Amino acid sequence: MFSYRHAFHAGNHADVLKHATLIGILQHLVQKDAALTVIDTHAGAGLYRLDGDYATKSGESLEGIARVRAFFAAEGAPAPAPLLADYLALVAEFNKSSGATVYPGSPFVAERLLRGHDRLKLFELHPTDARALAGNIAQLDAGRRIAVLSEDGFEGLKKFIPPPQRRALVLCDPSYEMKSDYAAVATMAADSLKRFATGTYAVWYPIIGRAEAHDLPRRLKTLANQARKPWLHATLTVKGGKAPTPTALPGVDHKRPGLPASGMFVINPPHTLRALLSEALPQMKTALEQDSRAAFTLENGG
Ligand code: SAM
Numbered sequence: 001m002f003s004y005r006h007a008f009h010a011g012n013h014a015d016v017l018k019h020a021t022l023i024g025i026l027q028h029l030v031q032k033d034a035a036l037t038v039i040d041t042h043a044g045a046g047l048y049r050l051d052g053d054y055a056t057k058s059g060e061s062l063e064g065i066a067r068v069r070a071f072f073a074a075e076g077a078p079a080p081a082p083l084l085a086d087y088l089a090l091v092a093e094f095n096k097s098s099g100a101t102v103y104p105g106s107p108f109v110a111e112r113l114l115r116g117h118d119r120l121k122l123f124e125l126h127p128t129d130a131r132a133l134a135g136n137i138a139q140l141d142a143g144r145r146i147a148v149l150s151e152d153g154f155e156g157l158k159k160f161i162p163p164p165q166r167r168a169l170v171l172c173d174p175s176y177e178m179k180s181d182y183a184a185v186a187t188m189a190a191d192s193l194k195r196f197a198t199g200t201y202a203v204w205y206p207i208i209g210r211a212e213a214h215d216l217p218r219r220l221k222t223l224a225n226q227a228r229k230p231w232l233h234a235t236l237t238v239k240g241g242k243a244p245t246p247t248a249l250p251g252v253d254h255k256r257p258g259l260p261a262s263g264m265f266v267i268n269p270p271h272t273l274r275a276l277l278s279e280a281l282p283q284m285k286t287a288l289e290q291d292s293r294a295a296f297t298l299e300n301g302g
Contacts, residue, residue: 002126004175010048011061011103013288014262016068017236018173018204019109020087020280021264021273025169025202026113027086028270036118037163038110041153041188042173043122045132046107050100060258061103063238063290065091069100071287081279106171107133111146120146121160123153154184162196173204182212186219189267193227200268207261209241220265221301230302232269234277237261239290260293274300 009015029036048054050061069088072080080088090112094102104112107122114120122137124130130150137146149156153172161168172188174181185203192201205216217233224231239260266273281296288294 002175002177004177005054005126005129006044006105006175007048007052007054008058009060009259010044010055010105011050011065012058012259013064013067013236013238013284014204014206014259015103015105016064016087016284016288017234017262017264019104019106020083020284021202021234021266021277022106022109022171023086023090023113024083024273024276025200025266025270026110028272029167029169029200030113030115030118032167034167035163035165036114037121037160037165037168038114038118039121039123039153039157039160039168039170040106040110040173041123041157041170042175043107043124043133043148043153044105045124045129046105046122046136047094047132048103048105050103055103058258063258064288065103066100068284068287071283078283081276081283083276083280084283106173107137107146110171111140111142114145116145118145119163122146122148123151123156124148125150125152154188157188157192158195161192161199166196166198168196169200169202171202171204176206176213179210179212182216185216186223189220189223193223193229193267197227197229198268200266200270203265205263205265206259207235207237207263208259217263217265220267224267224302227267228302229267230269230300232266232273232277232300233263233298234281235261235263235297236281236284236288237293237295238285238288240293269300274298
């Protein structure tokens with residue numbers, strides 16, 4: 001079984017990019033009355049304690065959400081771009097009584113934005129996280145609105161697209177623990193575009209020194225271009241490839257250098273997303289940069 005647990009990484013810089021982008025996509029998609037289906041192929045546990053053992057050992061949220069919060073709370077800080085303001089406000093909703101100790105994963109980010117007639121399908125294969133997710137979702141008393149499926153999200157997705165109302169967002173956010181995940185993502189995108197060409201597909205991926213990771217955005221670009229679909233590609237780098245985290249954080253295991261960068265590739269993005277990200281990405285870079293290699297990119301096509 002897999003060893004990846006998102007609890008180690010919740011609220012890190014990659015989650016900031018991923019969840020802010022998810023908010024920007026959903027805000028637009030819920031403008032139309034017709035029901036929307038959101039399919040999260042790799043959902044995780046849904047809610048995370050930032051003061052729990054996993055999160056404090058990795059210290060990743062201190063280099064993610066905590067930095068963003070501190071950046072905008074500092075004297076003389078700029079006003080957050082709308083996407084970051086909405087992201088911070090959404091996280092704050094989970095921390096009304098307890099400071100910033102709870103972090104919402106993608107299922108809860110999506111749930112906050114969806115309406116009563118929308119549907120949320122959550123796939124999670126790890127038995128422990130699937131149980132945690134089911135327990136967290138049960139608190140919402142969501143009835144048929146939300147389904148938790150302890151199944152392979154790459155395969156299970158197929159039964160939900162196209163959805164009856166032909167409006168859907170697919171978030172594909174694997175752990176890439178297995179090299180085969182990169183190919184599985186490209187196959188998922190190719191197959192899904194054949195089944196449901198007008199769906200919105202948002203893929204998160206790590207930017208690391210591995211050929212498959214470099215190839216994935218190129219493959220997605222080629223697929224989108226061949227299908228004549230628009231795409232948007234955002235990347236955020238917080239430090240040089242092998243650099244250790246420069247800040248000495250008490251209690252944090254600094255031996256592992258941690259992820260330096262990640263990207264979001266969106267096929268059929270809402271037309272509003274580019275403007276939102278072009279305002280938010282420079283602030284994300286400034287708030288999250290750990291060394292002089294910090295950077296962002298934003299490109300689109302199709
Ligand atoms: N999307 C979540 C979020 O943003 O809060 C984080 C998901 S985490 C990066 C990836 C998750 O996928 C892990 O919880 C892992 O157990 C799960 N997983 C791995 N392979 C899977 C598969 N084939 N189908 C469904 N879930 C899978």
